[in-house]
Structures are given as structure tokens and as C-alpha cells.
Amino acid sequence: MGLSDLHLEVKINKPRDVVNQICMDAIDYGKDHGLFVAFSAEDATRTELPKLLDVYKQAQDHGADRIHIADTTGSINPYATQYLVKNIKKEIDTEIALHCHNDFGFAVANSIAGLFEGATAISTTVNGIGERAGNASLEELIMSLKLLYNKDLGFKTEVIYELSQLVSKYSKIPISDSKAIVGNNVFRHESGIHVDAIVKNPLAYEPFIPEMIGTKRQIVLGKHSGKSAVIEKLDTLNIKVDDTQLSQIVSLVKQERERGEEITNNKFDEILEKVNIKR
Ligand SMILES: CC(=O)SCCNC(=O)CCNC(=O)[C@H](O)C(C)(C)COP(=O)(O)OP(=O)(O)OC[C@H]1O[C@@H](n2cnc3c(N)ncnc32)[C@H](O)[C@@H]1OP(=O)(O)O
Ligand SMILES: O=C(O)CCC(=O)C(=O)O
Known part of the structure; x- marks a missing residue:
């Protein structure tokens, strides 16, 4: 659910407490049906922290299994991501995930910054495809964690290029020659x-x-x-x-x-x- 003031106004046009209650009802419904429930605050990075903490705490109380910090417009930077995750982690025990867009080219850097502060799940896509400038790229995340941070996620890296080509072929979304890791010019x-x-x-x-x-x-x-x-x-x-x-x-x-x-x-x-x- 979009929970910044802007999203509440533009998208739902209902008061915050009403919208929060819609979210909690949805979490209850999911839990009542035995589901793993991830609660995502869209536009979290442009939502005032107390308002965000309040809804995450409610989500935790309602049994959400994971909370998502969605950087919907790709507008946060790695330092601010660290600050945000650190402060959410102080108040929330539920698992934290990051969903980062790449509007300023920071999606992977922000994701890694969040992992440093204790986030444990990252939204990624092959070739970084996604709305507008896309999302954190799976291959960039895997390779930078493995080689720059010595954190091997256990993926078979030798199939990355083939996977990237397959996704490009079937999605019909070309890969830029200079795309990190899988672009044609990289080697x-x-x-x-x-x-x-x-x-x-x-x-x-x-x-x-x-x-x-x-x-x-x-x-x-x-x-x-x-x-x-x-x-x-x-x-x-x-x-x-x-x-x-x-x-x-x-x-x-x-x-x-x-x-x-x-x-x-x-x-x-x-x-x-x-x-x-x-x-
Ligand atoms: C987190 C993300 O944003 S993931 C990407 C978003 N996902 C999608 O858009 C999924 C694909 N979308 C669709 O198939 C369609 O948009 C549908 C079926 C969801 C809705 O279709 P429609 O009823 O035709 O509405 P439309 O596409 O114009 O979307 C606007 C409506 O969504 C509502 N809306 C926006 N966010 C939410 C939300 N989180 N929960 C409920 N309703 C929402 C708006 O208030 C608006 O409602 P209104 O028509 O009563 O004013
Ligand atoms: O948090 C999520 O998993 C989805 C959120 C999203 O798509 C967005 O806000 O850009």
C-alpha cells in the first residue's frame, strides 16, 4: 500500500488510519488462510519515519512475516538506506526486505546498504528489468556480494549470462551494451x-x-x-x-x-x- 502523504492523497484519497486498517485487514486475511504475508509500504522512502514505524509495528502485531521497505521512486541513497533500516530494526523484530528501484542508478548499492544493517531479503530482477529504470539487478547483486563482499549466496554463477540472454529474448527487452556484468561490452x-x-x-x-x-x-x-x-x-x-x-x-x-x-x-x-x- 502506498503510505506516503502523496500516495494517500493521489491514489487512495482516504485518511491514513483508514488505509492502515485496510492493510491490517488484508494481513489478517492472509494469516487466517495460512499464507506467508509480506507487508509492503510503497513509497516508504518518502514517508515520514514515525508514520512508517507506526504501520510496520501494527503489521508486526497482526502477524506479518516480513515487512518491505519499497523505494518506489528510487530516490534514496545508500547512507540514507542504512539510517532507515537501522532505525526500523531498533523497533521491529520482523524480517526486513528491500524493494529498490533504479531511477538514480542506486538500486543495487541501496540493497547492499540495507543488507549491512540487517535486512535479509532483496527484490531483484534478471537484467534489472522493471518499471521505468528498473529494479535491483539479480546478477549485479550476486556478483558484487560474492566478489566485493565475500558473501556467496550459492547461485551457479556460470549460468548468469545464459539466463540474462534468455530473459532478454523472451521479454523482448534488449540489454544495453554497457549493462554491468552481462552487457556485450563488459569483456x-x-x-x-x-x-x-x-x-x-x-x-x-x-x-x-x-x-x-x-x-x-x-x-x-x-x-x-x-x-x-x-x-x-x-x-x-x-x-x-x-x-x-x-x-x-x-x-x-x-x-x-x-x-x-x-x-x-x-x-x-x-x-x-x-x-x-x-x-
Ligand atoms: C506495489 C506495486 O505498485 S506493484 C505494481 C502494481 N500492480 C499492478 O498495477 C497490477 C496490475 N494492475 C491491474 O491489473 C489493474 O490496475 C487492477 C486490476 C489492479 C485495477 O484495475 P482497475 O480497477 O481498472 O483500476 P486502475 O488500474 O485504474 O487503478 C486505479 C485504482 O486502484 C486503486 N488502488 C491503488 N492502490 C491500491 C491499493 N494498494 N489497494 C487497493 N486499491 C488501490 C486506486 O485507488 C484506484 O481506484 P478507483 O478506480 O476506485 O479510483
Ligand atoms: O515492496 C514490494 O514488493 C513492491 C513495491 C513496489 O513495487 C514499489 O513500490 O515500487
Whole structure:
């Protein structure tokens, strides 16, 4: 139920005590029917704390199994989330969940901040899909808890990429190339200095190896490429070149990309022909 003053006015247009009673009746109904009842205060992060605590206490007294803090407009930040959860936890024993939207890009950070203060459940969605800017992304939460906070939730991370692709395919919601964890560019490298280091040790420019989520690294040739990237490409084709040919290939790759041409396998073959290398 939307419990900020704004939601009461715009959506229900009834006094707070009447609306609270509707919520309690719903909780009673659920409990009378043997259900697990999670009571969510929508727009909780724009509801004055005493009003929020009051309704959560009532929900607890009516036997709610979990209370939800819904950051309906994604407007809270991690520090405020910590403050909010800490103060609710002082007064409420019931399990606390967070439902965070991503309007300012904080959904996962806010969820983690809440977990730090004792929240125990998080609403997530694959690829972060959801109303407007979406909700906390499952894959971002799993991987950041595992790798940045050493908290393994026990998920098989190696199926994350496949799951993300499946959800995108069936929901028909494309994944942005730069989407954290599962975006197409996340393990894609072009800049010469990066590629040189990646070839020696991928962790120089990757926080974790792509196989961990079931995907692969891509090294692409473009206007930022240097010799290492071209050598890497030639190695995959089993082609050896001398230093002069290598320099010629690197500058042709840059020129072609500058002209707007993607360096596909065919384009790379054309470049090799120009420097008299046969495949
Ligand atoms: C927490 C969340 O917000 S999750 C996302 C919300 N979920 C959904 O919207 C589920 C999908 N929605 C639907 O299928 C439809 O909106 C229905 C069946 C729920 C309602 O359909 P309709 O009766 O046509 O109403 P409509 O879609 O216009 O919604 C407005 C009505 O919902 C009421 N409403 C809003 N919040 C609540 C609530 N928490 N409890 C009860 N009624 C509510 C409004 O007061 C308004 O009632 P009114 O028409 O008497 O003024
Ligand atoms: O708390 C929930 O589970 C749902 C709340 C919600 O969808 C919202 O307020 O954005």
C-alpha cells in the first residue's frame, strides 16, 4: 500500500488510519488462510519515519512475516538506506526486505546498504528489468556480494549470462551494451594498452574472468588497437609476420576503422592481402 502523504492523497484519497486498517485487514486475511504475508509500504522512502514505524509495528502485531521497505521512486541513497533500516530494526523484530528501484542508478548499492544493517531479503530482477529504470539487478547483486563482499549466496554463477540472454529474448527487452556484468561490452577490449596487458593477465583490466558468468572475452580491432591486439588476432589465424608487415597491418586497421569500417574477419583478410599476406 502506498503510505506516503502523496500516495494517500493521489491514489487512495482516504485518511491514513483508514488505509492502515485496510492493510491490517488484508494481513489478517492472509494469516487466517495460512499464507506467508509480506507487508509492503510503497513509497516508504518518502514517508515520514514515525508514520512508517507506526504501520510496520501494527503489521508486526497482526502477524506479518516480513515487512518491505519499497523505494518506489528510487530516490534514496545508500547512507540514507542504512539510517532507515537501522532505525526500523531498533523497533521491529520482523524480517526486513528491500524493494529498490533504479531511477538514480542506486538500486543495487541501496540493497547492499540495507543488507549491512540487517535486512535479509532483496527484490531483484534478471537484467534489472522493471518499471521505468528498473529494479535491483539479480546478477549485479550476486556478483558484487560474492566478489566485493565475500558473501556467496550459492547461485551457479556460470549460468548468469545464459539466463540474462534468455530473459532478454523472451521479454523482448534488449540489454544495453554497457549493462554491468552481462552487457556485450563488459569483456570486450579494444584499446592497445589494455589489450597488451589483457593478453598477459586478463585481471589487469577485468574484475573477474568472463567464464565465471558463462561468457567469453572478445578482443576487437579498431582505431585504438596496437601491435599486441594484431599479434593476438594473427595468432588465432596461425599467421607469422615480420615487424614491417605488423606495423603496416596496425596502421591499416586504424585507417579502416577511422573510415567507419568494422574490422570483421573479411575486412581483416582484405588488410592482409594489401600487405601481401596470404591465408
Ligand atoms: C506495489 C506495486 O505498485 S506493484 C505494481 C502494481 N500492480 C499492478 O498495477 C497490477 C496490475 N494492475 C491491474 O491489473 C489493474 O490496475 C487492477 C486490476 C489492479 C485495477 O484495475 P482497475 O480497477 O481498472 O483500476 P486502475 O488500474 O485504474 O487503478 C486505479 C485504482 O486502484 C486503486 N488502488 C491503488 N492502490 C491500491 C491499493 N494498494 N489497494 C487497493 N486499491 C488501490 C486506486 O485507488 C484506484 O481506484 P478507483 O478506480 O476506485 O479510483
Ligand atoms: O515492496 C514490494 O514488493 C513492491 C513495491 C513496489 O513495487 C514499489 O513500490 O515500487
